Amino acid sequence: MIMRTEPLLLTPGPLTTSITVKQAMLRDWGSWDSDFNQVTAQICDSLLAVANAQDDFVCIPMQGSGTFSVEATFATLLSPESKTLVLMNGAYGKRAATILERMNRETVLLDMGDYLPPDPQEVDRILAEDADITHVVLIHCETSSGILNPLEEIAEVVESAGCELIIDSMSAFGALPIDAKTLPFAALVSSANKCFEAVPGFGFAIVRKTLLKECQGRCVSLSLDLYDQWQYMIKTGQWRFTPPTHVVAAFSQALVEYQQEGGQPARLARYQRNRDRLVAGMKALGFETLLKDRWLSPIIITFLSPDDPAFSFTAFYQAMKQRGVLIYPGKLTVVESFRLGCIGQLHDEEIDTVLSAVADACQVLGLTAMTTSQSNQQNITNTAITV
């Protein structure tokens, strides 16, 4: 049982962390000291091991939010001659495209709208028709909708076409399996405050060493230069600029707890259990998911807003908050929705707390007809996933 005086975070990161992870921040560290350097080195080694990437890859942490690490990876790896296919089906795919456009890197966009998965055959065709494309960006789990994109199939066609894959696995790495020995990719980017259940403040990139070696001086941003960060760490054991020492210490403790739980398979199993319990409970209350079961990730679930004039997201959010649960708004353009995360220190007990809070909130709002909005259903039918 976790001691808790604050709300449960049903958001996909920042998320609810253990008290012991937070307690690891009750100490000040010298960022120059060898004790702290060891913490950093162990974290990087552990992350490489989670991806089975010890031999040919390096792990480079980067200060800031996960987006900073995504941008650092693009800015360091992509030369001015590169051309990148961005597979978009939500806000994070769009953000990747925006980052590339800002830094004047040529892009080709495959926009699947709010939640449809990219079709590997279509990706194959695009790559075959445009020999200038050098890189492909895929969002592993697109938290806008909660869809788990078909990583393995996409990786296969990208490799066949002789291109390099950059995976934004922000909200998936640590829970979804990644095996660098069998999955071909150039770089995978993730963050401290997602499936490793630590606190926000830095991200990291796992990059194929042979590629990174060629990237000296390419990044126009000094702060976000992954190559420089890598070389400086090799030389000194330190981060180039002041690291978020307390956040790094918390991550180190989170990794201990990750291993104690049983690593990636155990974490995935718990998140899947959370998802299944959450979806079953919500369906029993009359809610429906945006996506069919096949596409539901164990990370975050989008639920359609109920077809009832008494429902408003703001009122629902406040009613949930009063019951100690923070939820996430929807991020879709065509349907009204909200989202519940499955990740963080959530177990059966917390999921049941959430479901009770939803039941209470529905009653308080006076929701009588707990069926999904007709207009929402109409919109979904129009853009249905054909699987």
Added chain:
Amino acid sequence: MIMRTEPLLLTPGPLTTSITVKQAMLRDWGSWDSDFNQVTAQICDSLLAVANAQDDFVCIPMQGSGTFSVEATFATLLSPESKTLVLMNGAYGKRAATILERMNRETVLLDMGDYLPPDPQEVDRILAEDADITHVVLIHCETSSGILNPLEEIAEVVESAGCELIIDSMSAFGALPIDAKTLPFAALVSSANKCFEAVPGFGFAIVRKTLLKECQGRCVSLSLDLYDQWQYMIKTGQWRFTPPTHVVAAFSQALVEYQQEGGQPARLARYQRNRDRLVAGMKALGFETLLKDRWLSPIIITFLSPDDPAFSFTAFYQAMKQRGVLIYPGKLTVVESFRLGCIGQLHDEEIDTVLSAVADACQVLGLTAMTTSQSNQQNITNTAITV
């Protein structure tokens, strides 16, 4: 009396923080929630008040280390047509120049070497002779040597020349007085983990509103775009990308303790007292400062290494560490030195602990002749500050 199980940090940030600042991190926050938005808003308002800049300036926090905020400020404010005079007398001035060169902004460098202050008259002359110069960058306190640069005098000549001043006040703001009503500047950059005595994870820029308004779409980095961060905060109250929530909460508590202590004047007084006690104690032990008293900042002091073959920085560092004190290496090119910080949760008691540790360490190392290195003295005489 502070509860402490970890070493005292005599480093100029990360530094020793109060236990109550760290305890503020024992809670998870929803980064989307209005409670957290209020914390952010209050922090920005408080920082503007410290600089007496409420009317014409905005305060924009930025994830990452202080350098990220410096780069964000340059990348957002400086147009491709800008030309920037960088006043360098140490590592942070050099870093400012490197950032500008990376982003292809034209620079003029006035390099004073390791520790000499820039001469306002020389700055005036450079600006008069080159009408293309639009901006000047000054490091307020250059922590490489510990020198407090002549901010007011430089600001005056920059304004007279019709240029804009960007102040890197990383390690000085909060302790040294800044009055935006009388000091002319375009932007001032600082960080959470310096004189406000919070933990590292974000920085901030205080920028004149009329200038920032003109900077939409200028920053080639999406992550580091201060304009976007500002606009998004106005619209939503939120940080654009995931903030380091726990670090932000710690900063909020640190600001409470800052006000309780008596704000900027009280903090400056304590740091000056720390400096004076430290310098007097070290002199009594036979050490000498690099700079003459006039140039000693109340932030960090460079001491010359003793003229004794028994002295090595590594051995001294380890001996100090064993006594619970982490010190900083020197950062000078011509003389052997080390540095001791005056900032953080250090009071008379802690300064005395440091001085005892130094005395013990000297004994353990077998330092007999506690006089400053002859060759060091020679080097200093050659490049002496003529004041």
